[in-house]
Amino acid sequence: DLYMEIRTLQQKDLEQMSVLYEELLHGEKMTMEHMEKMFRKIQKRKDVTVLVAADGDRCMGTVTAVLCYGLDGTFMVVENVVVSKACRRKGVGKSLFEKIDELAEQNNCGYTILVSSDFRKKAHKFYEDMGYTDGVKGFRKVYK
DSSP: OOOOEEEEOOGGGHHHHHHHHHHHTTTOOOOHHHHHHHHHHHHTOSSEEEEEEEETTEEEEEEEEEEEEETTEEEEEEEEEEEOGGGTTTTHHHHHHHHHHHHHHHTTEEEEEEOOOTTOHHHHHHHHHTTOOOOSOOOOOOOO
């Protein structure tokens, strides 16, 4: 049976996170220097949480949650969702999203939103199973 702990990202996780992100980014690699720089920035922010599903020191999945504030209230943006191919369909994503729900409730969020690429049909089915609806259309502008 799979042991799993949902916790915040730690420095020791960065090497394994690079492997997860490589899956997320379809083979694109990130340097450890870049990841360490971003990790230091994230650590200084109270409104950004990077969660890790871990089995001991093994990172099986991750998700990033960003608290946002508007005049109408607080909401959360969910980004960079990835579960290792070897760990899919074993409750890893579900456990990460349960923790996202806890964070959203603790911070009085009115809703959470996420954006997913059109071609990720299996991911869309998972998000719907987690209570997300497709009643909105997402847009993204890339600056690279």
